[in-house]
Amino acid sequence: MDLSKILVLVLLFLSNILFGQSAPPIKGIVVSENKTPIEYVSVALLKQKDSTFINYTITDAKGEFVILNAPKDSLLLQFSYLGYVTHFESINYLNKPIDIGEVILKEEAYELDAVTLSAVIPIQIKEDTIAFNANSFKVNSSDNLETLLKKLPGLEIESNGKVIAQGNQVTKIYVDGKEFFGGDPAIVLKNLSADAISKVEIIDKKSDEAELTGVDDGNKQIVINFTLKKSKKNQGFGKASAGIGLDSRYFGNLNYNKFSPKTQLAVIGKYNNINITGSNIQGFLENANGIADESDDDNTNASKTKSLSGYLKTGVSGINISHEFKEKEAFNADYFYNLSDNRGTSFSKRISFSNSNNFDYEADNRFNKVSNNHNFNFNYKNKSNSTNSLTIKGRLNSDEIMQNSTRDGFYYTEEGDLETSNSQDYSNKNTKKSLNLNINFYQKLAKTGRSFSVGFKTNISEQAKDNEQTTLITRNIDSDNPTDTEIFALRDETFNNGLYNFNFKYTEPLGHNHYFKLESSLKVLNQNEDIYQLKTTLTNDNAEELLTFKYNNREGSYQNRLAYNYSTKKLNIYAGIELQELDRSFGVITEDPFNSNQFYLNPFSTLQYKPKNGVKYRLVYNRKIRSPRTSESSTVINDLNPFFIRKGNPYLKTEKIDDFSLIANIYNYKSSLSFTSRIKYQFSKDAIIPNIDIDDEFVRTRSYINSGERQRLTASFNFSKKIKGIGIRYALKNSNFYNSSTSLINLQLNDVVSKDILFGLSLENANKNVIDLKLGTNYSVNNTSFSIEQDLNRIYKKQHYYSAIDYDFTEKLNFNTQFDYFVFSDNQFATNLKLPIWNMAISYNIANNNNILKLVLIDLLDKNVDFERRSTTNYFEETTSESLGRYIILSYTYRLGSRNKQKS
Template identity: 75%
Template sequence: MNSNTYVIIGMLLLSKLVFSQAAPPIKGRVVNENKTPLEQVSVALLKQKDSTYINYTLTDATGAFAFQEAPKDSLLLQFSYLGYESYFKSVAYNNKPIELGEIGLKEDTYQLEAVTISAELPIQIKEDTIAFNANSFKVNASDNLETLLKKLPGLEIDSKGKVVAQGNEVTKIYVDGKAFFGGDPAIVLKNLSADAIAKIEVIDKKSDEAELTGVADGNKQVVINFTLKASKKNQGFGKASAGIGLDRRYFSNFNFNKFSPKTQFSVIGKLNNINITGSNIQGFLENTDGIADESDDDDSQIKSSKSLSGYLKTGVAGVNFGHEFKKKEVFNADYFYNLSDNRGTSFSKRISFSNTNNFDYDAENTFNKVSENHNFNFNYKNRSNKRNSLIIRGRLNADDVLQNTSKSGFYYDEDEALQTTNVQDYRNKNTKKTLFFNLNFYQKLKKAGRSFSVGFNTNISQKEKDNTQHTFITRNISSDNLSNSEILSLRDEVFNNGQYKFNFKYTEPLGGYHYFKFQSSLKVLNQKEDIYQLKTIITDANAEELLVYKYNNREGSYQNRMAYSYSAKKLNVFTGVELQELDRVFGVVDQDNFRSRQFYVNPFSTLQYKPKQGVKYRFVYKRIIRSPRTHESSTVINDLNPFFIRRGNPDLKTEKNDDFSLLANIYNYKSSLNFTGSVKYKYSQDAIISNIAIDDEFVKTRSYINSGNRKRLTTAFNFSKKIKGLGVRYALKTSSFYDAYTALVNLQLNDVVAKEHLMGLTLENSNKNVMDLKLGTQYSVNNTSFSIEQDLDRTYTKQHYFSSVDYDFTKQLNFNTQFDYFVFSDNQFATNLHLPLWNMAISYTVKNSSNIVKLVLIDLLDKNVDFERRSTTNYFEETTSESLGRYIILSYTYRLGQGNKRER
């Protein structure tokens, strides 16, 4: 056979390949009722006999779709697009291409709770909404929504419990399109079962005004809506759990939900002493109740990724009620009670530098913090009239916190000689009551695009703080001039704050997609302080120092905005200028007050471009004027703590901040590609910075000044994609942080530059019928440099290796385990820390899925430690805290409303 023969055979094979690609078994084109092509329509291929899922695809920009392979059988095509009625088409495939031509979809009145997914479609996309089918992600019978959410591409829950989607923090979470416990993500995610959910929608939500008028106003937020399975909407469901373990450990959890088409009702409750605030055992690393301390620093550059410390007891009770009076007229209310009792011991080592007298500080803390919180929310939305809408929201909150702390501190000079010790006992009792009320009314006028809105909101609070502090100080230990002093301080504080804001907005159409917008607002802030302080110096014949005063801070801000808006399908522009007049009057009552009045011109601009479905670019710029906070400009010295004195500066100027952000989202779920990138830059003029003075007796005095500029740059990039043929998804993550600012330390400017870089890689299987497998690593490095002490420039690294396995031996028997390994290193501390954490759980579900027995083993290696390192303006600090350590819990869960059939 000669070469020409090979060429001919090759050409025949190529033509066969080209022909087979040009004539797929089934193809067509999807349009709406106006014959406009619909992009990103989900098309599922099913067996007609039993609706078994075969494959799915998405339409392209011309509305075209094609299946390259199809079995010879009677088939069913399902067409699904958010906001449109699902359409089914039967076909009989006999190895001959089928040309379906145009498939028309009818538009449906879009409601968050109205979309039903029949086939196992992993993803659907419609304009600003991405919907995931919950059945495409493996969950266990005992998992809550937090576990489900962590499995979705493009979403993550950070170390502080914040939900991040499309590069933005999720501010609200809804169930069936309605508020659930005020939309608080933490409550919703930890208290609803994952297997009750049919669909998860991530929505780039417009403002309430833009939804009514259809005209973009630059205000958007990312929200998540969970749609319940149909079987859960007409019967009660939930679960009751209880567990006991070694060392008197216990937990209990109860939730019951009943959702009808018109009414929502939910009750939740829990009580445990195993250091968790939610119902998920894995959440023990995300507890945010840490050491009860005075938190004297607000410029820390390194913050702990987990803040579990001590021993925590938590009690929770809540009830949620929602009712739809008629279509688009809804009322929701909820009450939530939380009890937290946190106690333990921590040890701190601090390296301080102050240019003239550097020193080290070691401390041992014993703390006990008990807090009770009552929270009542309500909101009323009436959008039943197409031309106007009314939204009313309110919140009542009451907090009661009792905190006792004992601290022993040791001060060493540069030669490591002990110079001073102090023993302090604190008792702080804080009570706070808050009322928040918001009303907004939106009205469309007769001319298309013309509208106005009026709004009012108020935030009124009263806070009472009763502080008792006993301090015993020993100075000059290494010399012959040793001295002791003992001080008892009492400080009672009452704060009454009121903020009131009125606003008016008007929109005028200019023709086509062009609009003029005008906004006028008035904000009034009134803060009152009533202070009584008595210091008794016991070692000086009980000498007393009395400080009594009333302090007022009043601020008025009047703003007028004029903006141009361009609102088209692919491009939205919102840009303009704000004229702001700011008045401040503050000072001690019955004394001469400080007064200031400034006028500012603040530009702003938002641009969003969506060239095609699944691709979005967004740019935002705004100038924000920040007034000095009350404690920064106070004319009264706070010397309650003799080692940390706070002094305000009434001559502070406002801080001018220019914020720039660029966000890019690319979602191609046909190829399973997900990319999110963000770049944020903040430039501050007349930056308000710390003015720190430290004397020879280690007393720190903090004040504030305006000094120069501050620059802050943050970047974050996330990329994930499936590896075809392996059933594995990989995710790459990188982020960077740059912060350059100045502080004044003992009359010398200290230029501080902090840089942090993080890189991460995660691998997890995407075929999760039987097993979840996840492997990954994160590496971060922080470099902090200081101009006054260059030899103390710091490099801090953290390595995190993690793995988890979730395996179903049978439909009833499940095993899961998580292993985390942390490595902390720091050039300013002598030792590195290696921290392995290993958790495990085995659960058995009875065949009817109503009963679950679970054995949970936490911290099997019994490390019993929490660890934190941080950098601030003039010191480094390392803190280790005792924590719960190893414990074992055996639990039983009864699932309500399960019936005899296991649901998909």
């Protein structure tokens, strides 16, 4: 029987077993001292002898609660609600229904903090904050924060590392309310230990202006705040790990933290040759669906691969310092260094169509890429004054990338005859330095609701690219007289960019929650290019072609917004019109520049409705003006690669984009229900589309034109709920993508429609004290159709079945394993792929859990492969890359600064 069918049967079998269990209920009603029912009271069920957490629920609008799935034992009920004294009730459960009647909560004599979690309540809510008790979610001593977040309902970490909460991308991550390594989610989640955290807060954070003035402008962002355990504060803590394995595999990790009420210090380090960047191995098994962006598509760029591909050596070091001078005035700075050395091989197959002469392409690739990145962030915030606030943020970045690659390519006619081959050796050195600075000042004026703000933002960068490429071309291979051409190309490029943005905002109250807003901004962009290119045809007496030029692109945008704002706790309306003047001047500096000056009216609106806690709807509309990028409008040809020539179109018009989005978030904390949905629609006029010409010698020349309309629709739905009585949470997800675009290929318009749909189902147990079980499946289909080559319409399917077990045999001995099974199929490629991935780990804690031995077994079936498929407007391809394959490592971890656990 096929493995995918076996996994489906296992899913059904386990769900039937789990769904068949139930127990008589424990119920009651919670009221205040004046007999008023209290909603959202957290009710936890514990064992009396050791206070072990069993289950929990939340009261409804009538103050009623019901707990199912209780064990036969002496139990304890804990009632917890913000602003009230925690109450306990003892019961003796004999597997019979219990009605404890009315429970009266007494008010606290003082106001509690915004979010306070009992030691056992898994979740609580307060206004715009959802707080999870980290102790209620099983993590191992070696897990990082990324592992913890994956266990929380309503959160998702995508394969590219983005964190999605409540249907929105998380923009910042804080530790104890302070930025940690610039708030970069990737750095924080991969390098801080999960067992140091007491609670996780998902905050729908107001803008700095709204926090100061008290007027909600609807401009919120989702942030995550991790609160440290009390035992981790005012002392140093962290971990030092080292491991060694077969085939000379090794790794070393270090993180050390010391947090006091006023100062934070964190140091991290990492060095390994096991392809570890912080995520687990499955995170890199992603496949391109839909229509891919061709903006950086280049046949010479063979090193453009997933970080798991080939063999990756990684080195990381960083330090973060934060200090609070006084309440609401703090400074934060961090430095982060990242080294990666990635090498390997891959094989690509491409089906290309050009209207008149379709062809197939295959390539063997070898690559080596070494990058060094230095990043320094600083952040100053002063909100100590009740009438004004100041924020200053900055970033200094330095990158150096060295890459060498070799690609042997083969071009076949539709009949399967080998017509042309090329061998390309490519060497590139890319260095870039940049400075980002953002300053914002907010002032609240005497009249309630009246305020203004000023801001300045700049991004200055310089970049140098040194490119060398040697190409050996053999044409007419099947003929009696094949010809060889060898070309050496040298291209040195220097870029200097400056972006300056000034803005001013003023808010005038009109009375009864109505406001008038005026916003003005001036954006100036200045880009300079200095290009030197020399091409030598070695098989033609070293004939040379020299190209040198200096290119400048200047763009100024002046925008004024007149807006109306209505703001209450439940409803927020923000709508208006933007007046935009756009001025552009560009071209080679020794020639007459191309000039344009245009004026636009851009409407915008936001409607947000929050009828009650846990429910939010948000509708947003914007019209955006997209100027042609420098590469799209450049007047100079880039023919460094003789098989992929790029040039711009200086006569391009701006693209007008109407952007609609609808977001719905519903959380019912009594039933543990979570529903998030996001629908986004974009409609473009005068769309900038590729203009592709492919000649009989397979040379592709790409430019751009304005042509008609482009449509894009994305929709995602996520639903999860805990099933009463059986301790099981299930999750359903669905995502859909529709993209309609056009390209011009050999003078004929090609309409491309891409449709993607994904369905997912997962099951997991709710009580994870001893064992954490999860199993599920994802099924996705991509359907791409082309108007000029309908017989090449593509249907690509991906099936993913997975299961994971994390079990504590004892307090010291832990076992976990994860099995993933992928099935890839494609009607245009005969090589369908079935890929099983099996990982396993066994860990043992020694000496008060301060020392950990761990045996890690990765890719036990030794598949040694990474797989990618992509579609573009005139070809689709599949690439199979070598990966690290199976390895086994034995590691040792020492907890730094740990204290012995005190007995209850």
